Amino acid sequence: MSKDVTARCERSDGWWAVEVPELPGLFTQARRLDQVAGMVRDAARMLDVKVGEVNVEPVMDEATARLLCELFDAKGEAKAAQERASKIMRETVSMLRSDGLTVRDVAAVTGVSLQRVSALQDA
Missing domain, CATH: 1.10.10 (Arc Repressor Mutant, subunit A)
Structure with a gap:
């Protein structure tokens, strides 16, 4: 049976450092966010875990997170x-x-x- 997980991604030296809280010890990295799900599945396979849905969650600093919130609000209002x-x-x-x-x-x-x-x- 596969397990849905969250991939928390933080920028580190030009890479996304990825941690999966639901799978202790699963860490990986990716250049781009669109590569994270595949990297998580590959790393999980090495731990004999089958991963289903991967929710990619970029972790941003407070100022960026605030701007993203404003952006999504404005896009919703525009729609x-x-x-x-x-x-x-x-x-x-x-x-x-x-x-x-x-x-x-x-x-x-x-x-x-x-x-x-x-x-x-x-x-």
């Missing part, structure tokens, strides 16, 4: 705003078309291409 704008655009196109405006007029009023108006009205 929500884009979803809201898309909904409003669909509603606007629908309303303008039902008011009798041509596709060209709707495109001119909303500032999008003719193709986009057509796609929105067909959605």
Whole structure:
């Protein structure tokens, strides 16, 4: 049976030093984070442990962690705003078309291409 684990990764001299708390004594390293899961599985095999999912957890200093939090928050807000704008655009196109405006007029009023108006009205 395989075991899901967390790989805690800290930068050290151009490498990621990797520790797996669920498997005491399992340490490895990787140049890039995308290599960590494979390195953990290889190291676990040497300990006769089968690893399933590897959750790669980079450990950052406080300032970097704070910036990453702000980044993810901003990305979430941007996604929500884009979803809201898309909904409003669909509603606007629908309303303008039902008011009798041509596709060209709707495109001119909303500032999008003719193709986009057509796609929105067909959605």
